[in-house]
Structures are given as structure tokens and as C-alpha cells.
Amino acid sequence: MARRLPPLNALRAFEAAARHLSFTRAADELFVTQAAVSHQVKALEEHLGLKLFKRLNRALMLTDEGQHYFPDVRDALDQLDIATNSLLKADSSGVLTVSVMPSFASLWLVPRLQQFTQQHPDIDVRIAAYDSLADFDRDDVDCAIRYGKGKWDNLYVEHIMDDEMFPVCAPHYLERNPSVITPNGLQHHTLLHDYAVLSEAETWAYWLKHANITGVDHTRGPKFSHTHMAMQACLSGEGIALGHSSMISSELQTGRLLRLFNISVSSDMSAYFVCSQNGIERFKIKVFRDWLLSESA
Structure with a gap:
């Protein structure tokens, strides 16, 4: 059965406002404006069909419904935070699969790979050396080193070195x-x-x-x-x-x-670091990118 869940941003705004009993302090914590917090809370109330706050002249109070809702929302957001941190921590170790041309792997990458391993012993690099370009949606590949003109649509592309x-x-x-x-x-x-x-x-x-x-x-x-x-x-x-x-x-x-x-x-070709647009936010991919740039500088 489909879950009837409110928007996450609205829940975050409600939890912060309920904890501080202040839209202003909630806005400061979330790095948004007071009006944005008020708008998100109002949207949540409309979604639930319930009033969660009593808006007084110089104060903010939770309604009975808000008091009942607040601890469960707080605990749910805490669990989501724990799950996210656990996932990101797991991504800081394990296998990192790099697609690379056989010649670049043999002549440049492999002779230097021990230096990366020494810096990041919890990451196991797996080299996938093929002439064909990896498909990040289909292939089991985290990132790639490509040789070309840097024109690959819908991917994160960063120049490594000229030739x-x-x-x-x-x-x-x-x-x-x-x-x-x-x-x-x-x-x-x-x-x-x-x-x-x-x-x-x-x-x-x-x-x-x-x-x-x-x-x-x-x-x-x-x-x-x-x-x-x-x-x-x-x-x-x-x-x-x-x-x-x-x-x-x-x-x-x-x-x-x-x-x-x-x-x-x-040459009109250069070496580039490539990954999916969201992939660059992953710890393993980011540290490998940083290492490549430092090695090629």
C-alpha cells in the first residue's frame, strides 16, 4: 500500500520549529528564511488537515495535535539521519570500480595505484580496462578515465591533463x-x-x-x-x-x-575524469578524483 507521507522539507521545518518553538530560530538552523519555514509548516498543516501550532502575538505553541505529532516526527528524522550516515560511512570503504582505457591503465594508472592504496587502505580499486566507454546506468562502474574532447552529455566531466x-x-x-x-x-x-x-x-x-x-x-x-x-x-x-x-x-x-x-x-584529445552527475558526491569517487588531480598536476 502506498504511504501517505508529507514532503520531507515540510517535516524538517515542523520538527525544527516545534523544537525551538520559533520560526526564526528554525529558519536559522535550516539556512532558510522565516517565511520559508512558515510556508512549509502551513503546507504540512494543509496536507494533514490539522493545525499543529498556535500562533500567538509574541510566541509559538504546539496544539494538542502538534504535541502528539512532534516526538514521532523527531524520532523518524533521527532514524533517517542515522541510516544516511551509516550508508555514507559504508561508501567510504569497499570496492571502487574504475573504467579506463587499457593503455592509460598500463602506462599511467597502475604504476601509481599503490600511492592511492596507501592513502586510502579501506578502498579496493578494481580496474576495468576496456576500449569501449562505460555506461554508468548499465555497467557496474563507479567512475572512469576517458581520453577525448570532454564532450559527454549528462555526466560529471573534469579535465585531468592535456597530451x-x-x-x-x-x-x-x-x-x-x-x-x-x-x-x-x-x-x-x-x-x-x-x-x-x-x-x-x-x-x-x-x-x-x-x-x-x-x-x-x-x-x-x-x-x-x-x-x-x-x-x-x-x-x-x-x-x-x-x-x-x-x-x-x-x-x-x-x-x-x-x-x-x-x-x-x-593532441586535440585530453584525459578526463568522468562519473555520473550525482556520483561525484560519493566519498570514494570524490577522493579518487582528488587523487587523480594531484597526481597529474
Whole structure:
């Protein structure tokens, strides 16, 4: 059977006014105007068909009906508060499922994940690495890291970092092939390709054109379905790849990869944090978002 419940805001206004025996103090507690409290109480009285207050010149008193109703409403709101706090506390721990592209997960997220775990030991991150975009209404996913232009309707979207492309190789490859020290020397070397690129700016053809380099056959060389596979081949010394600044900062800092030339191309794609519009209010999602932003700063 359907419950015949009054609006929650009206109940909150009545409980505060009954506890203080003052619309003014109730308004201060609820951060609304005195008129708003009076309006909510009047709406509740009309809903019930009963008078709950006696409005005197300089005082406010409960009617017999109001005195009977007040303790039950107070207890009900207290129970609702307890239930809500319990739910939010439970959401501060447990599993957090993050949807992310396989390459971004492998090259950037996973190597840093231990730092998040150390800061939030009660949250167990589960990485769902897929090329397809998660559907927050259908899939068991809490939040996502997406690579694109940030145009996803009806979702909470926050920019994490921009991306640039530039040639990189492993140190031992450079030792074996000193002729690569100039851009024109690329014609004598193996180019590694990621054929699942989302933008023309991520291709060798675009970079070579931007760098005004001719005589290099950009169609030759091994091709990989994911960026992290091309980077692994690069780390193994199999050739020269176009590195994403958003994914290989650690490899550059540790010297596992070397940037060859001071010529880069800005991608029209960036990394974004994404979740449902209401999801950003959840504790686990919010702290993960905050950690992402601090790591990418």
C-alpha cells in the first residue's frame, strides 16, 4: 500500500520549529528564511488537515495535535539521519570500480595505484580496462578515465591533463643507432605505430608534416592495436615510437625512455575524469578524483 507521507522539507521545518518553538530560530538552523519555514509548516498543516501550532502575538505553541505529532516526527528524522550516515560511512570503504582505457591503465594508472592504496587502505580499486566507454546506468562502474574532447552529455566531466606527441626510444636503441640524433635520420629507422589512435595528431604522418620532415615513409613499421603495446616494443629497443606525454612521464623521468627531439605536436584529445552527475558526491569517487588531480598536476 502506498504511504501517505508529507514532503520531507515540510517535516524538517515542523520538527525544527516545534523544537525551538520559533520560526526564526528554525529558519536559522535550516539556512532558510522565516517565511520559508512558515510556508512549509502551513503546507504540512494543509496536507494533514490539522493545525499543529498556535500562533500567538509574541510566541509559538504546539496544539494538542502538534504535541502528539512532534516526538514521532523527531524520532523518524533521527532514524533517517542515522541510516544516511551509516550508508555514507559504508561508501567510504569497499570496492571502487574504475573504467579506463587499457593503455592509460598500463602506462599511467597502475604504476601509481599503490600511492592511492596507501592513502586510502579501506578502498579496493578494481580496474576495468576496456576500449569501449562505460555506461554508468548499465555497467557496474563507479567512475572512469576517458581520453577525448570532454564532450559527454549528462555526466560529471573534469579535465585531468592535456597530451602532446613526440618521438621516443629506449637508451640502448640510441646507443646502437646514433644516426637518429637528427629528425632527418628517422628515414633509416623503424617507426612503431599505434593504429587505434583517436586523432590524426597522434600519427607519424601528422608529426612528420608538423616537423617539416620529408623522405620518411610513415606507412612502414610494426603496428599495434594499443598504445601500451607500441611503448613496450619501444622499451624493448625495437624502434622509435610517438610517445604520449600523458602516459610516459614516469618512463622519461627514470630514463627508461628518451625524448629524441624538441619537436612536439599537441593532441586535440585530453584525459578526463568522468562519473555520473550525482556520483561525484560519493566519498570514494570524490577522493579518487582528488587523487587523480594531484597526481597529474
